[in-house]
Amino acid sequence: MMPRLFVLTASSLALAACVAGPPPEVATPAPVLPPSFYYAPDAATGESVAALLPTQDPAFDTLAAQALAGSPSLAEAAARVEQARAGADRAGAERLPTIGANAAVTGQRTNPAQFGSGLPPGVAFDTERVSYAANVTARWDLDIFGRLRAQERAALARVDAADASARGVRIALLAEIAASVIDWRTLAARDAAVREDLAAAEDLARLSGIRERAGIAPGFDRVRAESSASASRSRLAALKSERARLVGRLVTLTAQPAPQVRAALVMDSAGVELPAAPSALPSELLANRPDVLAAAATLAAEDADLAATARRRFPVFDLSGAIGLLAFGLGDLFDSESLVGSLAASVTAPLLDFGRIQAEIDGAAAEKKAAFAAYRDAVYTALGDAEAGYGLMAAADREADAARDEAASLQRAARLANTRYEAGLTDFLTVLEARRAADASGERAAAALGRAQRARVVLWQALGGSDLP
Numbered sequence: 001m002m003p004r005l006f007v008l009t010a011s012s013l014a015l016a017a018c019v020a021g022p023p024p025e026v027a028t029p030a031p032v033l034p035p036s037f038y039y040a041p042d043a044a045t046g047e048s049v050a051a052l053l054p055t056q057d058p059a060f061d062t063l064a065a066q067a068l069a070g071s072p073s074l075a076e077a078a079a080r081v082e083q084a085r086a087g088a089d090r091a092g093a094e095r096l097p098t099i100g101a102n103a104a105v106t107g108q109r110t111n112p113a114q115f116g117s118g119l120p121p122g123v124a125f126d127t128e129r130v131s132y133a134a135n136v137t138a139r140w141d142l143d144i145f146g147r148l149r150a151q152e153r154a155a156l157a158r159v160d161a162a163d164a165s166a167r168g169v170r171i172a173l174l175a176e177i178a179a180s181v182i183d184w185r186t187l188a189a190r191d192a193a194v195r196e197d198l199a200a201a202e203d204l205a206r207l208s209g210i211r212e213r214a215g216i217a218p219g220f221d222r223v224r225a226e227s228s229a230s231a232s233r234s235r236l237a238a239l240k241s242e243r244a245r246l247v248g249r250l251v252t253l254t255a256q257p258a259p260q261v262r263a264a265l266v267m268d269s270a271g272v273e274l275p276a277a278p279s280a281l282p283s284e285l286l287a288n289r290p291d292v293l294a295a296a297a298t299l300a301a302e303d304a305d306l307a308a309t310a311r312r313r314f315p316v317f318d319l320s321g322a323i324g325l326l327a328f329g330l331g332d333l334f335d336s337e338s339l340v341g342s343l344a345a346s347v348t349a350p351l352l353d354f355g356r357i358q359a360e361i362d363g364a365a366a367e368k369k370a371a372f373a374a375y376r377d378a379v380y381t382a383l384g385d386a387e388a389g390y391g392l393m394a395a396a397d398r399e400a401d402a403a404r405d406e407a408a409s410l411q412r413a414a415r416l417a418n419t420r421y422e423a424g425l426t427d428f429l430t431v432l433e434a435r436r437a438a439d440a441s442g443e444r445a446a447a448a449l450g451r452a453q454r455a456r457v458v459l460w461q462a463l464g465g466s467d468l469p
Contacts, residue, residue, distance in 0.1 A: 023310030024365050028299065028372045031379045033282040039390035041277050051275045052460035053178050054453065058267040060181045066264075067173055067254040074173065077166035084155070084162040091155035095148045097140035106131045135324030142319065147311035154304035161297035168290030171465035173253060178457045180250050184243070184265050185272070186450030191239055193442030198232035200414070204435055205229055211428065224432055228439055235443065274400075274452055277393050280463050285382040288464025295371070295378035302371040306364040312357050315349035382462070389459035396448070396455040403448035407441040414438040 054060045068074065109128045143149060205225040212219050250261045286292055323341040325334065332338055350357060417434035420426040460466070 023306050023361065026303075026306070026365055026368045026372070028303075028368075028375075031376050033286075033379075033383070035282075037280065037282060037387055037390055039387055039394060040279060041390075047275045047278045048466070049278050049280070049460055049463050050466040052278070052456040053174070054181060054273075054457075056273065057181055057185070057269045059184070059264045059269065060178055062264040062267070063177050063181065063250060063254050063256075063261065064174055066256050066260075067177055068170070070255045071173055071253070072255055073169050074166070077162075077169040081159070081162040081166050084159040088152070088155035088159050091148070091152040094141075095143055095152065097138050100137045101135065102137070103134045104132075106133070129328055131326065131328050132330055133324060133326045135322050137320070137322040139318060139320040142317040144317055145311045145314040147308050147314070147316075150304045150308035150311060154301045154308065157297045157301035157304060161294045161301065164290045164293035164297060167465075168294065171290060171461055174465070175457050175461040177250065177253050178460075179454055180246050180253070181265070182450055182453045182457065184246050185269055186446060186453075187239055187242055187246070189446035189449070190443045191236065193446050194232050194235045194239070194440075196442060197439045198229055198236070200435055201225060201229035201232055201439070204432065208428065208432075221428055221432065224436075228432075228436055232439065235440070272449060272453065274397065274449075275456065277390060277456075277459065278463070280386070282383055282386070285386060285464060286379065288466075289378070289382045290464065292375075292378045292382050295375040299368070299371040299375045302364070302368040306361070306368050309357075309360050309364040312360070313350065315347050318346045318348075320344050320346070382464075385462035386459075389455070389462035393452070393455040393459050396452040400445070400448040400452040403441075403445040407438075407445040410434075410438040410441040 107128070107130045111127070141148065205222060205228075208222040208225045212222050247258055247261055247265075250256075250265075251258055254261065286296075321341070321343040323339075325338045326340045327335065327338040414431075414434040414437070417426060417431045421428060421431045
């Protein structure tokens with residue numbers, strides 16, 4: 001009779017819990033991607049994504065290796081991954097039985113008066129007893145409706161999200177170091193160009209001073225030439241503050257002291273290279289961009305969380321048991337009659353929770369909707385970054401070419417003006433004007449070339465980065 005009653009009770013509880021139905025459907029259609037990037041080159045260039053980084057620069061190689069070995073940001077990201085993996089291990093262990101052991105010694109003293117004064121003749125009992133027990137217990141949630149399996153899927157998806165986020169931190173760190181090294185090399189090129197301007201301006205100042213003392217030119221010419229030299233000295237002084245800022249930034253990124261950073265930066269570079277833009281497809285961002293991968297993994301985790309929350313409406317079937325020893329004398333502990341045990345099966349299910357579980361399901365569904373919106377945002381952010389990266393790189397290359405041509409033309413004009421002046425074909429004012437026009441043109445060309453290099457780092461990051469060769 002009792003087994004039949006148990007089966008009927010379990011069936012009624014299961015039916016009562018199952019009437020709520022499956023979890024709500026939250027539509028998550030895949031974002032529609034364009035067939036190609038608008039600003040990408042028309043034909044494949046054969047360049048790899050990794051070639052966009054200044055890997056031939058020994059300063060970048062050294063600083064990048066130091067940062068990857070000791071960056072606090074990477075250490076924090078790695079700890080987040082370990083935390084997520086621990087959560088996944090815990091979720092997986094929840095699906096396995098729980099086995100425990102216990103031992104106890106219990107002393108008990110009973111007052112005979114609590115049974116009254118009318119005990120039957122010949123009936124006696126010990127007023128003091130000591131019991132000894134040792135047990136092995138086990139409990140197992142059968143997880144018939146998959147609640148624990150869904151929780152494990154969510155935990156594993158969060159491991160994937162943490163891994164992708166850690167890769168994103170690594171890529172951002174390398175991009176910052178590459179940009180800082182490029183800026184340092186650009187400062188060196190700008191410094192050389194400004195020093196050339198300063199030398200030319202000082203030569204003109206000396207020449208104008210000689211002409212002034214000879215009485216063949218006004219002092220105004222000397223003042224103008226000296227003002228050009230002063231402007232060049234001011235630009236040189238400004239470059240020092242930029243160097244200090246870059247060193248401080250690299251100290252933060254690499255977690256290395258300033259002398260060690262400076263030692264890496266003074267290494268000679270092989271020269272500036274401008275690799276062509278690699279061809280890529282928008283769909284590749286879904287597999288390469290860490291932020292997109294992290295958003296997709298978070299969406300999968302929220303989907304599993306929704307399934308696990310919905311399964312709280314279903315019954316929970318538990319098996320539990322214990323086997324052990326119970327004796328009232330230490331010497332009798334291992335007698336066969338001291339062996340005791342129990343086995344139980346239970347089922348629990350919500351009947352009337354007045355909307356508590358449904359509210360949790362609605363909240364989990366809203367979390368899934370938010371995760372899907374975040375995923376779409378990450379996809380279109382990646383598309384926008386890649387389009388901007390390709391466009392920025394093309395525009396920066398054109399700017400660098402134009403600035404280089406401008407500098408060459410202005411420097412040639414300054415030399416021609418000086419040659420004509422020495423031949424008596426023009427006046428000194430023309431030489432000053434040509435020199436003033438040529439001033440800073442070399443620095444602008446160097447800065448434009450640096451921006452073209454930086455644009456490649458931006459594109460490298462936008463395309464999802466890559467491992468260092």
